[in-house]
Amino acid sequence: MAHGMDPHRLLVFREIAHAGSIAGAARALGWTQPAVSQHLRLLERRAGTALVLRRPRGVQLTEAGRILLDHAEAVATRLSAAADDLDALTHLREGTVRLAAFPSASATIVPAAMSLLGERHPGVDVRLREAEPPEAVGLLAAGEADLAVTFAHGGREPQEPPGREEHPGLVRTPVGEDPVLLVLPRSHPQAGPADRPVDLRSLAAERWIAGCERCTASLRQACRNAGFVPDVRHGTDDYVVTQALIARGLGIGLLPRLALDAFTAPGVAVRTVPGLPPRTLFLVHPREADRIPAVRAAVQALRDTLVSAPDAS
Amino acid sequence: MAHGMDPHRLLVFREIAHAGSIAGAARALGWTQPAVSQHLRLLERRAGTALVLRRPRGVQLTEAGRILLDHAEAVATRLSAAADDLDALTHLREGTVRLAAFPSASATIVPAAMSLLGERHPGVDVRLREAEPPEAVGLLAAGEADLAVTFAHGGREPQEPPGREEHPGLVRTPVGEDPVLLVLPRSHPQAGPADRPVDLRSLAAERWIAGCERCTASLRQACRNAGFVPDVRHGTDDYVVTQALIARGLGIGLLPRLALDAFTAPGVAVRTVPGLPPRTLFLVHPREADRIPAVRAAVQALRDTLVSAPDAS
DNA sequence: GGTGAGACCCAAGAAATACTTATGGCATGG
DNA sequence: CCATGCCATAAGTATTTCTTGGGTCTCACC
Known part of the structure; x- marks a missing residue:
């Protein structure tokens, strides 16, 4: 009863109606005449009534x-529209990408990449949602995002046994490195010439301002390697807040270059620290x-942006 | 490009979307899982983009x-609507019949049959068009009518060689006979008792009023058989006009019973004439x-009406 | 932490459908 | 009156479609 109508036969019938004859429909379809005749016969048998008079x-x-x-006709129109819509999507005349990215990327490379993508494919629409890496991965897993820009400290997850992904079905490909830099008050004694690296061991007695959970872990690891335990006084994810604290002399901290590209406070000095491992940038998406x-x-736009960016490894 | 989308696959895809999984769609369709999987794969290959994420x-x-x-969904809805519409037509909840009939039938048996059909199948719509037999057949041949009620004088066409239909593709089935009666002025000397037949030979000296071309031919033939040539003074297709002339004494004529059933003028008398051949009633429609x-x-309604009518042979 | 269940894929064979070839009827038109 | 065009049927071939029988992966449950 419900859609027992064979849609293929229906389209053949449409050809018959357009051609005005069975033989004409066969010519239009590139078939022989009995092929069309049989389709019509079966259609009429199912319909229970004559559809044409010979x-x-x-x-x-x-x-x-x-x-x-x-x-x-309505079915044919819909099929044609469906093909057109898919064609527009595959040829990038249309399409939407829901992108999740962490803040410092959202302020730097992501806008650049969106701009590049917009030039290449004006019809493609990117919807950015700012999210720290764990949340971004959660959005991907929940199907609420299509693509995420994330980072991790250290070349590899320290606590994860390899082979066991945190979220199965997601692929994570490294796309660049983001150096971690030391941020000091401008008046700090170690703030010597800008091109002079600072030894982490000389900062063992400082008060520290830590970032997110994983950034803090990275900081503690670096300090352990340098032979001390940092005195962490404040914690904030926000690189503007971090720099405000540092500028007022309330501590020192480590910030990735992307964050400093997005914003550098006038009252701070930025220095490199030899041996400090960069954080790695990833693109994550369902397999x-x-x-x-x-x-x-x-x-592709994100990769191209990262390649042309100075901080890409 | 245009409707390269396989509608069958599209419906399978719809099942996948409804079920939320390929295996679920397979269960809903009564198929195995790989069958559905392959449909999806082909659909995605043609589409040029992923349609689902596994x-x-x-x-x-x-x-x-x-x-x-x-x-x-739109396609499925249309297919379902198409099936419903055809079902309504085959089960006579809907439907239209364009019927052509000659005047005296249109005034008698056709309304009765339409009424009967309306009782049996209230949804079926009959559109009557009044037409003399030749025109009615033309309407059928032109596809402007679906069914016609016609008549012919004599058991068979006299001038037509058998086997050569006047309009190929049309079937004509006799459904009854319509006796031809003598109509006289009420004051006419031959207008004796109503049940007394009148001999045609006694009317050789009368003035005659003829009907349509074929009716006139029938009159001349009958008179020839009776041994005289009728003195035809007036001619009209209209049985009301004919009777008006007769009632005023301007002539006498022959009229079929259906015409007299439709209308009998007060000033005329009707008598039977032995040996006068009836006209035959036909239903005509494309093969x-x-x-x-x-x-x-x-x-069927027309046949049932004619069977129950008194004049059916 | 194995292990079973559920969901998916691939490859190859079996079943069903779709199309072609071959032939004949019927109506039209030079 | 024969040639042409349209349609139907029947039987054979070919292609599509579905199943069978492998395999991987993730999750959930002992």
Whole structure:
């Protein structure tokens, strides 16, 4: 009862109606005449009524045929529209990418990449949602984002046994490194010439301002390697807040270059620290998402932006 | 490009979207899982983009998938509507019959049959068009009528060689006979008792009023058989006009019983004439029109009306 | 932490459908 | 009156479609 109508036959019937004859429809389809004739016969048998009257010069639609043709046209229109829509998506005339990125990337490389993508494919729409890496991965897992820009400190997750992904089905590819820099008050005694590296061991007695959970872990690890335990006094994810505290002499801290590219407070000095491992930048997306043209294009734009950026390794 | 989208696959995709998984769609369709999987694979290959993301618990639609689902729903709705419409036509809840009939039938048996059909199938709509037999057949041949009620004088066409139909593709089935009666002025000397037949030979000296071309031919033939040539003074197709002339004594004439059933003028007398051949009533329709349920029902209603009518042979 | 269940894929064979070839009827038109 | 065009049927072939029988991966449950 419900959609027992064979849509393929319906389209063949439409050809018959357009051509005005069975033989004409066969020519239009590149088939032989009996092929079309059989389709019509089966369609009429299922319909329970004649759809056409066989006339000497071709066929003439019955009332049932006229009604069926109406539906056939609607179906053909929809199929055509579906093909057009898919074509627009695959050729990037349309498409939406829901992108999740952490704040310092959202303020630097992401806008640059979005701009690049917009030049290449004006129809593709990127919707950015700011999220720290764990939340971003959660959005991907929940299907609420298509692509995420994340980072991790150290070349590899320290606590994760390799082979066991935190979220299965997601692929994470490194796309660059973001050096971690020392941020001091401008008046700090160690704030010598800008191009002079600072030894971490000389900062064992400082008060520290820590960032997010994983950044703090990275800081503690670096200090352990340098032979001391940092005196962490304040904690904030926000690199503007961090620098405000530092500028007032309330401590010193480590910030990645992306954060400093986004914003550097006038009252702070930035120095390199030899041996301090950079954080790695990743693109994360569901395993099959690179089969989505818009996502693939967004990935490419992000990679191209990172390659041309000075901080890419 | 245009409707390269396989509608069958589109419906399978719709099942996947509804079930939320490929295996679920397979269960809903009564298929195995790989069957559905292959449909999806081919659909995605043609689309050029992923339509779903394979997740552990099933699949999730991509943007392209959501758009395609929208079209799939529209197609499914149309197919269902098409099936419903055809079902209504085959079960005579709907339908239209364009009926052509000559005037005296249109005034008698046709309204009765339409009434009967209306009782049996209230949804079926009959559109009557009054037409003399030759015109009615022309309407059928032109596809402007579905069914015609016609008549012919004599058991067979006198001038037609048998086997050569006047309009190929039309079938003509006799459904009854309509006696031809003598109509006289009430004051006419031959207007004796109503049940007394009148011999045609006694009317050789009368003035005659003839009807249509074929009716006139029939009159001349009958008179020839009776041994005289009628003195035809007036001619009209209209049985009301004919009777008005007769009532005023301007002549006498022959009229079929259906015409007199429709209307008998007060000033005329009606008598039987032995040996006068009746006219035959026919139903005519395109050869395959009996495969149209509404036409078949209309034919049946007309036959049933004629069987129950007193003048049916 | 194995282990079973559920969801997916691939490859190859079986079943069903779709199309072609071959032939004949019927109506039209030079 | 024969040639042409349109349609139907029947049987054979070919292609599509579905199943069978492998395998991987993740999750949930002992």
